[in-house]
Structure formats: C-alpha cells, structure tokens
Amino acid sequence: MRFGHFDDTAREYVITTPHTPYPWINYLGSERFFSLLSHQAGGYSFYRDAKMRRLTRYRYNNIPADAGGRYLYVHDEGDVWTPSWLPVKADLDHFETRHGLGYSRITGERGGLRVSTLFFVPLGEDAEVQKVTVTNTSDAAKTVTLFSFVEFCLWNAQDDQTNYQRNLSIGEVEVEQDGPHGSAIYHKTEYRERRDHYAVFGVSTRADGFDTDRDTFVGPYNGLGEAAVPRSGVSGDSVASGWYPIGSHSVKVTLAPGESRELVYVLGYLENPQDAKWADDAHQVVNKERAHALLGRFATPAQADDAFEALRTYWTDLLSTYSVRSGDEKLDRMVNIWNQYQCMVTFNMSRSASFFETGIGRGMGFRDSNQDLLGFVHLIPERARERILDIAATQFPDGSAYHQYQPLTKRGNNDIGSGFNDDPLWLIAGTAAYIKESGDFSILDEQVPFDNDESLAEPLFEHLTRSFRFTVDHLGPHGLPLIGRADWNDCLNLNCFSSEPGESFQTTENQAGGVAESVFIAAQFVLYGAEYAELAERRGLTDVAAEARAAVEAMREAILTHAWDGDWFLRAYDFYGNKIGTDEHDEGKIWIEPQGFAVMAGVGVGSGPDDTDAPAVRALDSVGEMLGTPHGMVLQYPAYTTYKIELGEVSTYPPGYKENGGIFCHNNPWVIIGETVLGRGDRAFDYYKRITPAYREDISDVHRLEPYVYAQMIAGKQAPRAGEAKNSWLTGTAAWNFVAVSQHLLGVRPGYDGLVVDPQIGPEVPTFTVTRVARGATYEISVTNSGARGARGRLVVDGAAVEGNVVPYAPAGSTVRVEVTL
DSSP states (O other), rough: SSSEEETTTTTEEEEOSOOOOOOOEEOOOOEEEEEEETTTTOOEEESOTTTSSSSEEEOOOOOSSTOBBBEEEETTTEEEEEEETTOOOOOSSSSEEESSSEEEEEEEETEEEEEEEEEEEOTSSEEEEEEEEEESSSSEEHHHHHHHEEEEEESSSSHHHOOHHHOOOOOOOOEEETTTEEEEEEOOOOTTTTTEEEEEEEEEOOOOOEEEEHHHHHOOOOOGOOOOOHTTTTOBBOOOOOOOOEEEEEHHHHHHOEEEEEEEEEEEEEEEEEGGGSSSSSSBBBOOHHHHHHHHHTHHHHHHHHHHHHHHHHHHHHTEEEEEEEHHHHHIIIIIIHHHHHHHHHHTTTTBSSSSSSSSOOOOEEHHHHHHHHHTTTHHHHHHHHHHHHTTTOOOSSBBBBEEEEEETTTTEEOOOOOOHHHHHHHHHHHHHHHHHHGGGGGGGOOOEETOOOOOOEEHHHHHHHHHHHHTTBOOSOOBBBOOOOOOSSSOOOOOOOSTTOOTTSSOOOOOSSSSSEEEHHHHHHHHHHHHHHHHHHTTTTTHHHHHHHHHHHHHHHHHHHHHHHBBOOOOOTTTSEEEEEETSHHHHHHOHHHHHHHTTTTTTTTTTTOOTTTTHHHHIIIIIEEEETEOOEEESSSOSSOOOTTTTTTSSSSTTTTTTSGGGGGHHHHHHHHHHHTTTTHHHHHHHHHHGGGGGGGGHHHOTTTTTTTEEEETSSSSTTTTTTESSSSSSHHHHIIIIIIISOOEESSSSEEEEEEOTTOOOOOEEEEEEEEEEEEEEEEEOOOOOOOOEEEEEEEEEEEESEOOOOOOOOOEEEEEEO
C-alpha cells in the first residue's frame, strides 16, 4: 500500500493523505538553523544545537505521536479546521504534502477555501519562513480568519521539560503590533540575565489580534485540536507572564471568488552583542534592530519567492556532482536525489534530532560524523574539512576519543560514555576520504588540539598516528584489538557485566580484563591501517609506512588464524576468552559485521567469486544463507532469547529487534561492498534493493516509515512484526549506502591520483551513465554491462584504451569521456 508517490521531476515526495502509518518528516536548513517538519506540520526548530538552542517545544511519546508543531487554524464562519489536518482533524476535501530538498509544502482544502503553506529555511538565514497562500475556490465571497501558532521552548530543551518549579515562572515576551514590517512577537525568556539571544515570530501584515499565553489560546482542559481562540474567531490579545509562552497572530482575510492572498510568517533566532542588548536605558525592551532587518528581508511574498528559488538552485548545483541515468527509476531517484539529500541531513544532525532522537541526549558522534563524511564529502568538501578538524579536536592524547561532542561548543561530551575502541580508526577513514576527494594534503599539517586544549596541539597527521597506534597498543591474547566498552556495535558490551535495572551500558564502569577482543576492529584496522600507511608514504615517511603495513599484515594473519570459524568469521572473544559468533553456539552463531568488513578489507578473498575455498566467499555465502531475509540481512542469527550478562545490551532486546537479530541497515552496505569485491554484482544489487526505501514503497503499510529515506533498523525474521522499520533519517545507513551504490555498484570512486572506475552491479542494469564532477573536472562515464560474475571493466578514456581502472584527474574545467565494457 502506498500513501503517496515520487515526483522525480520536482524532486519531491508527494503525500496524498494525512493518514500515513507514522509521521513522515522532512528537514529544513543546511547551515545553522534547522527545523524538523512532519507532513502534518508537526516538529520543532532550533539554532545549531537541538538541546541548548531549541526555539519551539515538542513532546515525545505523545498521543497522537505527532502532537505539537507550527499550525495555522482557519475560522470560516464558525467552521474551524487546519490545512495540515492535525491538530483539529476536520475532514479535508483535499490534502497534499510535498516534501522537497530543504522545503515542504502543505496544502489543505475545505469548504471552498484552499490554504497552502511553503516552509523553508533560506540560505544564510537563521529563520524558518512560512509563505501562506489562501485561495477562495468557491463561487461566493469569503471572509475568514487565520490563527497561527507556535509554542516557544525555554531554550535548553532538557531543562524545559524537567525544571517546572523554575520554568513556569520565567516566560517573557514582547508584542509589537505596529512593527516596520507587520506584527511580531518576541520570545525573550532569560534575556534579562545571562542570555544574549531571543526569538521572533512575525507576520508580513498588521495582525488583527495576537496571543502569547498558551492557556488563553487553548482554553482550560483543551488540547490543541479544541483550541478556544480559533473556535471563538477572535484573539485574546494575551501577554504571557510565566507559564507557557506562545506566538499567535490572527489575520482576517476577505477574498472574492478565485482570489488569493499571500502572507509571510517568519520564525527567527537573533543574537545581540552585550553592549547592544537593550533598546532602553532601563533594560526592559529588547533591541530589535536585527529582528527588524530579518523581517524586512521577507516582508513581501516576492522576497520569499526569491529566497526559495535560491535554495532550489543551491540543491540543483549540489546534486550535479554525482548523478546516474540507468533506466531504473528507483535506482536513479535514490542516487540522484534522496540518498544524497539524506547524507547532507545526517552531516548536519549526526544522530541528534529526529522523531526517534529527542535532540537532548546525543550530540555529534565521533564515529558517526566520520562515517557521515563518506557520504557527503563530494558535495561540500570545504565543510567536510571543517568537520574533520572539529572531530579531531575532541580526541584524547592517547588516540582514544569522546564518543560524542556538542555542536554548539564543539567540546567532547562524556555523558554518553567513552571507551568505544573503534572510534579512533574512523578519523583515518574520514580524513582519507576527504583527501581523495579534494587532493588537499595540507589538512594533515593543520595544528589541532587534543581534548580542545590548545597547549596540546599537534598536526592532524599526528592525530591519525595516535589513532593508528591506539589499536596497535591495545591488542589482546590473539593479537586482535581489545574491544573496550564496545566497538561499532554499541550494544556489544563485553566488559560491563551490568545487573542493575536502568543502568546505562554506555556509561557504567568497565571491568578491567585485557582479554575481550573485537574481530570487527581487526578488519577495520586492516582497511584503514592501509590508508594510514599510504598517507605516511605520501608524506615521505617510508619507515613509518613500512611499519604500518607490517602491522596491517600481522592483523590480517591474526584474523585468518584466530577469527575463522570454518564457514564465517568470529565476531569477538569475550571477557573470559570465549568465542562469540561461532557455530558451536545455539544462538548468535553468525554476526554480519565481521563478514562484511573483513571482505571489504580484502581478507581471505582468494582467486575470485567461484573460489569456494576462500574464506571471503564462504563467509558471504553463509551471510546469504543464514542472515538473509526479503527485508535485508539481520545482524546476527539466531537472536538471543535470554539476557547474557557477558554480552551486555545486545541481548536485552527482544529477538528480531535492533542489535538482537534486527536488520540493522547500517551494516548491510558492508556486505553489498564485499560482494562487489568478490565480483558478485548480482548479489550486491539484490541486497541493495532489499533495504533501499524506493524499492520498498509498495509495502509502506508494512515498512511504516518514510519511503524516501533509509531507516536505521527493520525488524528481523524472528520479530513478530518483521519488515517494520524504526529510527528513520539519522543513520549511518545513508552514507554507507551511498558509498555502496555510487562507488561500488556503479563503481565510480575517488582515489588519490584519479577516479577508480570499477562497476559491479549484475545483469539487471545492462547500461548506465554516471556523471561525476571531481576536483573541478567533469567525467561522463558510460557503462555497457554484461553482468557476468567476476567480470571487470575495460576502459577507454577519450577514445584511447587504458590499462587498469584508474582515470587520472584532469584539469579543472575539462570534460573527460570514459567508456567501460564489462
């Protein structure tokens, strides 16, 4: 069952009913100001940090799930409704939400009136713009009143939801009915003391009334669906004093048949210097100069239109960096539009703010942000550079890292825990990807502090060295890396032994053992240790490179000697030195992570796809047989049915969910890439389609979440609701799937000296053309694909056959034509 459709020409997903299985959202903003917006106008806005600078309030675990947002009520001669359906839930004659790239348009029609709102965050602005178009579709004149609504958060979202004894007394606003660009409401809670920032909610006309007190607007014992002021048809002109400050303007609109009127609402964030906070000597009136300037930039619908067109042009330019024409519309729309768009959102948000992450508990992940780099570095390499330096500055001097840091302060946040021993190597991965894309080796010479202490600053290359050495210096009895608190799988906690209800596995003290080892980190070290050696070589550090390569080869041998179970790779050794992920056990026999990552790293590959004696071939055959489902590959099988204290959080989930036998989509691309390494593009493309949202659109009633972006998790084959997704949008699945499809299935990836062209996608896509901009040059790569297993492309570059699969980088501004035959 579908609840909408893709409009590829407009690059939009069109939702045609408010009754989707779950709120389907979009993200507005790509710089400093961000909004989450559901197809029913739910969600919230914040500046830079979803915890510390939250503009509007949102309540999770609410009933209904999507309660609270930015709403527009219509009062039409006693008939009250909302174009977004929620919160009033009055039947609509027409409903449509179009989620586009950085914008959404919600349209509702009832009783001969159509109201359409375009939501977007303009480039370079710390504000959300809402352009409203009201059209009389009836054959009689209409006079209606519109009531806007936002509920202000008292800035710190966690404190806002918990510290009621203080917060219900501190809410403050100012009302400006006759401002230079219409009416405006200013939220200035705590501005009188330590804050230098405030919010504004304005409308581009003189409002007929206003409300800033939620209790007045909603009425006693009402919900937002029964709000008293819209039902009365007249604003209360209330001024908040403590309690719950809101922003609401009422605007009366009279329309002849067929006539339209446009209004522009702006929700903005402003900061004032300490010496210019106030407009009066008594320090009572906020200095509104910056707010007036902001509202003035969107005082007319034409100004909003111009800003919107600039945003669309921005996305057109960004997405021109990599595109494909294949004849498979689902493949093309994911590669050309939605996967890259999601990669940009994960770059901005990491894992911090979604409808599954409150924006309170998590900041930017050290591991997460480095992996996200892989998916967006081709779009905005200059911002990737900045992000790498931010991440590296939170690293500890011994090479380990804070697991997360706060985006506002860029300082490490240990509240979420540390000691995840895979973290350091991801810095090498992110840095190598940036240098391959940009050619900018100078980043390695940038002075970067450890733990944000400038006195400890060293060149970035030294940070990579500490990352590399951290693994080398923390090996267990089998020569495999120690796991610490966990590796990539946060829930595999082999040193925690937690028995206290509610205790966090991420922060509880580890037991010292020096025995629990990770095969995943071992495979990661083989892959990214080789990258470190290459970077050292290119810096002229031949001895360092040779030593690094020797350590990588020793790790490769340790995996084959001590981590091979006969038909697949082990997952780990536990605190007692016992195997995890072995056929000797009844549960948790085989885990996906080491199979995919080891083959990605080239461990045990053998002579090709038909070398059934090669460990890599046998491991991925076992993955397909034991972990495969129509919805993707489960993380391990069989799932655990009882709590294993020596394994930690992974065994706390019911079988088939999350890390316990769920389809954790993030690691499926590692197997997809592994299959391309073996030359089995047919299998790789089959696995790709199983988890890719556009291919799952027809089962949206099962999948439940958005059919245009990846989810973190899909319930596995042992779950009662197999195929149902959770945790959409903010997942490393986005970056890794773009790497899988763009660099390995379609086979165009940047190297240090040129583009590597090595497609492996199987016979379902017999021809395709990739357009790739790299270092200022454009490459048009046309592929004729037999799909034969093990076949590798033969390249003709600008009419001349070349050996190998590397197309040297051309001068910026040039166009290179590549013909590939498999």
